[in-house]
Amino acid sequence: MILDMAWRNVWRNRRRTILSIIVIAFSTAALLLFMAIINGFHEQIIESSVNTFNGYIQINREGFFGNETIDGYIENHDLITQELESIEGVKAYTTRVVCGGLVSYRDLSFGAVLVGIDPQNEPQVTVFHRGISRGRGRFLLPEDSNKSAGRLLKMDHFKERKSFIKKVQEEVGNPIVASLRKSFSPSLLKRIDSFDEFIPMDSDLPSVLVKEMNSVLDKESLLTTAQLAKMQINSKFIVQDINNKNFLRANRELLEEVYPEHFIKIYPIIIGSKMALRLNADIDTELTIVLQGLSGSMEAAIFKVVGIFDVGNPEFNGGMVVVPEKVVAELVGYGQNKTSQIIVRLDYSYDVDEVVRKIKDKLQPYKTFYQRSQDTTFAVTQDSFLDIASFVYKLKFTMDTASVHIAKFLSAETLKMLDEYDEIDMPSPQLKESLIKDINVLLGKESFFDDKVFSHVRKPDFSKKSGLRKFNYELLAFSYNEIDSLESDFVVDEQFRDEFVESKEGIETQENFEVLAWKDMLIGVIQFIKIENIIIETFLSAIFLAVFIIIFNVMTMSVMERKKEFGVMKAIGVTSKRITYMILLESFFLTGVALIVGCIVGLAACSYLYFSPIFIESFVDVFRQGMLKPSIIAIVNADVLMQPISLVIFTALVAPLYPIWKISRMAPVDAIHNP
Amino acid sequence: MSSVVKAEKITKTYTGKGIPVTAVNEFSLEVQEGDFIAIAGPSGSGKTTILNMIGTLDNPSSGKVFIGNEDASTLPQKKLAELRLQNIGFIFQSYNLIPVLTCQENTEFVLLLQGVPAAERQKRVNEILEIVGLGGMNNRFPRELSGGQQQRVAVARAIVSKPKLVLADEPTANLDSKTGQALIDLMLQLNKEHNVTFLFSTHDSMVMDAAKKLIRLKDGEIEKIEEH
Numbered sequence: 001m002i003l004d005m006a007w008r009n010v011w012r013n014r015r016r017t018i019l020s021i022i023v024i025a026f027s028t029a030a031l032l033l034f035m036a037i038i039n040g041f042h043e044q045i046i047e048s049s050v051n052t053f054n055g056y057i058q059i060n061r062e063g064f065f066g067n068e069t070i071d072g073y074i075e076n077h078d079l080i081t082q083e084l085e086s087i088e089g090v091k092a093y094t095t096r097v098v099c100g101g102l103v104s105y106r107d108l109s110f111g112a113v114l115v116g117i118d119p120q121n122e123p124q125v126t127v128f129h130r131g132i133s134r135g136r137g138r139f140l141l142p143e144d145s146n147k148s149a150g151r152l153l154k155m156d157h158f159k160e161r162k163s164f165i166k167k168v169q170e171e172v173g174n175p176i177v178a179s180l181r182k183s184f185s186p187s188l189l190k191r192i193d194s195f196d197e198f199i200p201m202d203s204d205l206p207s208v209l210v211k212e213m214n215s216v217l218d219k220e221s222l223l224t225t226a227q228l229a230k231m232q233i234n235s236k237f238i239v240q241d242i243n244n245k246n247f248l249r250a251n252r253e254l255l256e257e258v259y260p261e262h263f264i265k266i267y268p269i270i271i272g273s274k275m276a277l278r279l280n281a282d283i284d285t286e287l288t289i290v291l292q293g294l295s296g297s298m299e300a301a302i303f304k305v306v307g308i309f310d311v312g313n314p315e316f317n318g319g320m321v322v323v324p325e326k327v328v329a330e331l332v333g334y335g336q337n338k339t340s341q342i343i344v345r346l347d348y349s350y351d352v353d354e355v356v357r358k359i360k361d362k363l364q365p366y367k368t369f370y371q372r373s374q375d376t377t378f379a380v381t382q383d384s385f386l387d388i389a390s391f392v393y394k395l396k397f398t399m400d401t402a403s404v405h406i407a408k409f410l411s412a413e414t415l416k417m418l419d420e421y422d423e424i425d426m427p428s429p430q431l432k433e434s435l436i437k438d439i440n441v442l443l444g445k446e447s448f449f450d451d452k453v454f455s456h457v458r459k460p461d462f463s464k465k466s467g468l469r470k471f472n473y474e475l476l477a478f479s480y481n482e483i484d485s486l487e488s489d490f491v492v493d494e495q496f497r498d499e500f501v502e503s504k505e506g507i508e509t510q511e512n513f514e515v516l517a518w519k520d521m522l523i524g525v526i527q528f529i530k531i532e533n534i535i536i537e538t539f540l541s542a543i544f545l546a547v548f549i550i551i552f553n554v555m556t557m558s559v560m561e562r563k564k565e566f567g568v569m570k571a572i573g574v575t576s577k578r579i580t581y582m583i584l585l586e587s588f589f590l591t592g593v594a595l596i597v598g599c600i601v602g603l604a605a606c607s608y609l610y611f612s613p614i615f616i617e618s619f620v621d622v623f624r625q626g627m628l629k630p631s632i633i634a635i636v637n638a639d640v641l642m643q644p645i646s647l648v649i650f651t652a653l654v655a656p657l658y659p660i661w662k663i664s665r666m667a668p669v670d671a672i673h674n675p
Numbered sequence: 676m677s678s679v680v681k682a683e684k685i686t687k688t689y690t691g692k693g694i695p696v697t698a699v700n701e702f703s704l705e706v707q708e709g710d711f712i713a714i715a716g717p718s719g720s721g722k723t724t725i726l727n728m729i730g731t732l733d734n735p736s737s738g739k740v741f742i743g744n745e746d747a748s749t750l751p752q753k754k755l756a757e758l759r760l761q762n763i764g765f766i767f768q769s770y771n772l773i774p775v776l777t778c779q780e781n782t783e784f785v786l787l788l789q790g791v792p793a794a795e796r797q798k799r800v801n802e803i804l805e806i807v808g809l810g811g812m813n814n815r816f817p818r819e820l821s822g823g824q825q826q827r828v829a830v831a832r833a834i835v836s837k838p839k840l841v842l843a844d845e846p847t848a849n850l851d852s853k854t855g856q857a858l859i860d861l862m863l864q865l866n867k868e869h870n871v872t873f874l875f876s877t878h879d880s881m882v883m884d885a886a887k888k889l890i891r892l893k894d895g896e897i898e899k900i901e902e903h
Binding site for chain 2: 001004005008009012512564565568569570571572573574575576578668669672673
């Protein structure tokens with residue numbers, strides 16, 4: 001009945017109630033719309049920055065973000081992407097190679113960020129490709145990745161005359177060699193062909209070679225611009241003994257001559273609209289890009305513009321060029337197993353912080369191992385394999401190359417257990433089992449390696465071509481680092497040696513990873529949002545005050561004019577608690593109705609602005625520079641909805657406290673006789 | 676007969692503008708079950724103040740009020756509310772019904788506060804409304820009733836929970852003589868047939884004539900007690 005009474009009391013003064021409801025509802029609707037528009041701005045900023053390029057999550061080498069140098073690569077990124085596959089919430093991922101470079105066209109050169117993307121995966125992760133629709137041409141295609149120019153005769157071949165002569169002598173099928181052979185005089189060719197590396201070279205052969213090479217190089221170039229020729233970098237490729245002329249040019253020319261249509265490649269590139277304007281370039285323009293490789297060498301390549309993008313962001317439009325990842329990876333010397341970063345896209349329903357935490361958890365074992373590998377003091381030796389406990393101990397605490405190598409092949413589960421191993425007790429059976437399982441995989445799926453045979457690894461039996469032998473060999477070789485020193489003690493066959501060398505190349509000391517959520521990357525945007533939040537809070541406070549005054553007024557009037565009634569209620573035995581409850585209910589009913597009306601009106605306005613955003617033509621430039629669409633759009637989410645609702649409910653609770661206090665202090669006799 | 680309410684030398688002194696005014700001076704009264712007592716006197720003689728103190732709506736400056744055996748002066752507000760709810764029914768001069776509740780709900784309200792089950796409430800409310808002559812008007816709101824009818828609802832509300840004592844503060848003051856007489860007859864009937872104990876304050880001669888015991892007040896003191 002108290003409920004009924006409260007509801008009826010609300011409607012006792014119909015006009016006053018309706019007016020109050022209109023004002024509160026209007027405030028709620030205005031608040032909702034305002035918050036939704038602000039949220040719309042935020043979503044747009046995030047959308048334009050996160051979805052356009054940065055991605056929701058980036059995995060980089062620690063410190064890479066903000067300092068994108070080619071040294072900051074992730075090695076064996078396949079290991080990481082494999083882990084990503086199993087993480088819930090990860091929808092797609094892609095890798096990118098990022099480096100700085102100098103983009104030139106005719107007499108103009110500008111510094112740019114060169115981003116190598118995977119044309120197949122990138123559109124799964126970002127909407128960068130949509131930038132083309134506002135520009136011209138086309139986006140990169142998967143087949144673009146395969147158009148890298150093969151270096152048929154590597155620069156290295158010119159470094160040392162013996163190997164150069166041998167190359168010309170042996171690789172007659174090589175088109176460049178063939179071309180050179182055509183250019184050389186028959187007498188030189190004869191001397192080259194009769195060259196025997198075990199017999200000392202004729203003293204004048206180098207000078208003849210130099211002379212003839214010079215005549216080959218003196219030909220006017222089709223490709224090499226004067227600008228390219230002047231570059232300092234070319235000195236890197238000068239063959240000491242042969243010539244002091246630029247061999248980059250030589251190599252290019254040679255290749256060109258053999259493969260005129262292929263070599264001048266003509267890697268596809270897409271550039272920003274602003275960059276195009278600055279370079280005065282358009283579709284089909286050929287640009288030269290010079291960049292520094294991992295080894296410090298300068299690399300140059302020719303790119304043909306296939307598309308011009310406009311993503312709104314002037315920084316991207318003016319300072320970024322996009323090419324196939326494979327092309328940059330090859331130019332900088334990353335090869336197959338290095339990349340700059342991994343960009344992850346989430347399922348919308350997943351919380352970014354949650355997924356970041358999951359990724360960090362998954363990568364933790366790798367991280368720990370890589371970290372340890374830097375403070376190596378002990379090496380794994382043969383003795384370490386006497387029993388599994390000391391093996392585990394060594395694996396955990398002696399982070400030499402052998403341990404790190406093994407660690408790379410261990411499952412995340414094993415690494416985690418290893419990490420938790422306290423080094424005092426015997427390793428747990430689970431750890432043993434997991435470790436042995438992993439090592440069997442490492443040894444080539446031969447599961448002979450169990451706890452029992454473990455202790456027998458004292459004397460590697462190299463007479464058998466078993467996985468165990470290979471394993472021991474690898475371990476020892478890594479421990480002692482120098483393959484040659486081992487060769488004196490062990491007989492090594494070629495195949496193992498090759499495998500060893502190959503795998504050794506893959507083991508570089510890895511820095512720590514960093515897993516960044518978009519919030520960590522868009523510091524400026526977050527700060528902007530924070531400033532905006534202060535404005536929102538001010539606005540919220542004003543609305544709160546207005547709603548508070550209305551409810552306070554209505555409730556105080558409504559309660560005070562019923563003083564006598566409350567006196568009678570108290571007289572017949574109604575407690576102050578019940579009266580408080582009733583007044584609060586009245587307040588809630590009043591605001592509840594207003595809230596429902598306000599939310600309906602507000603949401604209707606929001607949905608209108610969501611489906612038909614208002615386009616503001618006069619602010620186009622301002623918005624575009626802020627990476628925004630020049631329109632006002634309202635986007636409602638739980639936060640947007642909850643703030644006005646909780647604010648009004650809170651007000652409904654607080655505003656009637658004064659009249660409640662007054663009534664509860666009043667003696668019934670005073671209320672009845674002095675209303 | 677047992678004592679329902681006992682007032683022992685209750686005094687009420689107001690301090691207005693620094694001058695103490697004694698409204699009631701050492702008033703004593705013991706109300707027995709089945710009494711039908713009227714306190715009469717001119718305006719300002721202290722009738723309403725006495726009723727308020729006996730009904731625990733107001734505290735005496737000195738003296739004690741016992742409801743049954745309970746000393747009301749020692750109880751906190753919450754207990755007093757409970758005490759009133761369980762023991763005392765009030766009839767006010769200006770009816771004082773709750774305007775947003777119907778006849779039925781106004782009558783039922785006290786029972787609801789007492790925690791009487793719904794079926795029982797319905798039964799008792801119907802009975803009482805029948806007794807006070809408002810059968811069939813259950814769903815009318817106070818504003819749809821005449822003054823006499825409203826006061827009957829007030830009577831119904833006061834007696835529905837079968838309180839030990841009904842305090843009526845000038846119940847006929849706002850009614851015409853005919854309606855006033857009808858109300859007095861109703862209360863007499865309730866007293867006689869249902870043994871409801873009434874204590875009135877009045878200056879209506881009809882009420883004074885009807886009272887079994889009439890206490891005449893003058894300046895806050897008992898001037899005379901008449902037994903009829």
